Amino acid sequence: MRFRFMHMADVHLGNRQYGIDERASDFAAVFYEACDHAVRHKLDFVLIAGDLFHKRQIDAMTLNQAVLGLQKLRAAGIPCVVVQGNHELAPYGEAIGWVQYLALQDLVVLLHPILSGDPLQLQPYAQREGSYIDVRPGVRIYGLHFTGAACAKLLVRYAQAISDLPPAQRTQPDGTPVDYTIFMAHTGVQGVLAGDSSSPGMGDWRALDDHADYVALGHIHKPFDFETRFYNPGSLETCGVDEVEWSTRGFLVVNVDTRSDPKHAVERVRSKRRPFLRLVLKVDPYRSADTLLAACRTLVEDEAARPGGELRPLVELSLTGALQFAHQALDLSEIEQMARQALNALYVMVRNKANPLDAAGSLIDEELSRDEMERAIFTDLFGADAEYKGQSELWAASAASVKSLALRKAPPTEIVEEIDATIQKVVEARKGASAPAAPDAPETDLEVELEVGVEPVDARPAQPAAAPEPRPDAPQTLFDW
Numbered sequence: 001m002r003f004r005f006m007h008m009a010d011v012h013l014g015n016r017q018y019g020i021d022e023r024a025s026d027f028a029a030v031f032y033e034a035c036d037h038a039v040r041h042k043l044d045f046v047l048i049a050g051d052l053f054h055k056r057q058i059d060a061m062t063l064n065q066a067v068l069g070l071q072k073l074r075a076a077g078i079p080c081v082v083v084q085g086n087h088e089l090a091p092y093g094e095a096i097g098w099v100q101y102l103a104l105q106d107l108v109v110l111l112h113p114i115l116s117g118d119p120l121q122l123q124p125y126a127q128r129e130g131s132y133i134d135v136r137p138g139v140r141i142y143g144l145h146f147t148g149a150a151c152a153k154l155l156v157r158y159a160q161a162i163s164d165l166p167p168a169q170r171t172q173p174d175g176t177p178v179d180y181t182i183f184m185a186h187t188g189v190q191g192v193l194a195g196d197s198s199s200p201g202m203g204d205w206r207a208l209d210d211h212a213d214y215v216a217l218g219h220i221h222k223p224f225d226f227e228t229r230f231y232n233p234g235s236l237e238t239c240g241v242d243e244v245e246w247s248t249r250g251f252l253v254v255n256v257d258t259r260s261d262p263k264h265a266v267e268r269v270r271s272k273r274r275p276f277l278r279l280v281l282k283v284d285p286y287r288s289a290d291t292l293l294a295a296c297r298t299l300v301e302d303e304a305a306r307p308g309g310e311l312r313p314l315v316e317l318s319l320t321g322a323l324q325f326a327h328q329a330l331d332l333s334e335i336e337q338m339a340r341q342a343l344n345a346l347y348v349m350v351r352n353k354a355n356p357l358d359a360a361g362s363l364i365d366e367e368l369s370r371d372e373m374e375r376a377i378f379t380d381l382f383g384a385d386a387e388y389k390g391q392s393e394l395w396a397a398s399a400a401s402v403k404s405l406a407l408r409k410a411p412p413t414e415i416v417e418e419i420d421a422t423i424q425k426v427v428e429a430r431k432g433a434s435a436p437a438a439p440d441a442p443e444t445d446l447e448v449e450l451e452v453g454v455e456p457v458d459a460r461p462a463q464p465a466a467a468p469e470p471r472p473d474a475p476q477t478l479f480d481w
């Protein structure tokens, strides 16, 4: 059996990014483009793995954009099968959400299991509701909406529920077997993105090994695929600057031939989204606001000279390094206006990440050697943190040693020994400092506290033990899935 389908996710219709109307239109435009592609290439069906909408409460314009895109598919006789994402679950206190409304209008097939029972219950899609659908003879799609950190355990229950289906429901109504199974869920795979602690890990996903040929994912806006089974297309448009580097985002076109192994060949199609430029200027060489502005001008004019798309770009211009003059002299709005004109940009954000003169400038002393300067900067950084302040020189010495150990690729045990030795020294130093005032201070607390303090050496971003679940109504953060 051969057929083709499209897999997209994280469309985020209604995302009026940066308060700009054109951005909401951009999110609609790439959705229309995907729908047109499906129609033009006569695909057999389309999957949207959650977050069709950016918000639970959408306006009429956003609903109209969804309807216009979905009508293209319906007019061409292409079924569109969806699951709900975290951004679009029914608003609190409402019986149904807007994706369910689209299902009631026969514009989408909305799938979800019935979670209340144990074991979990799966119903075939009927009367605009259900957990799975045989979208064409021999092709079955199971759906799971966004369930947050509960997802890992639900996968096991879902797999069990599939195994427990009565024989009559394991096959097509005419008794022919299911040849190709898709499991669609609005969740990721843990480890793809740092800071994502709610997605199931690969071990959890193993539960579905015997139940899915293709796992259609959404939620994480970074595209990825694993084991020719797990696929994530990434966001169609750019919901945050951190997504810019994931250039292959778009939609997937899956060519299935159930006689081949694997049963599908997957093609990534990059969406025609608005260009998003990230420019960086290191400010260290510039001794005045005027020379810095001139350097910004050169940077953006060089960028403007490059061949661009038809769409006015979005621009992020970051200033990094150490500022060599008083930051009050720096006029960010002047830089922003200049960049907007030079690049004919739709929107420019200037991010000043440069260290102000008083923090970094005071440490730059041409009399010092490189090592001495490094030690001075480490001491200053540790000294700025209340936790390390009392023993900042000990920590600075240790940081310098750890750095050189790492540079000469010393074994991890040696690095741990170095840090251990420092902790011992710090404990001794603290005992000495606090002994007269608090002779009975419990040693263990101190050590626990210090162990926590050592973590940054690990070079991994600190992760909270249990990250809060993404809240759809929360303001846009770094990871606005």
Ligand SMILES: [Mn+2]
Residues within 6 Å of the ligand: 010, 051, 085, 087, 219, 220, 480, 481
């Ligand atoms: Mn999303």
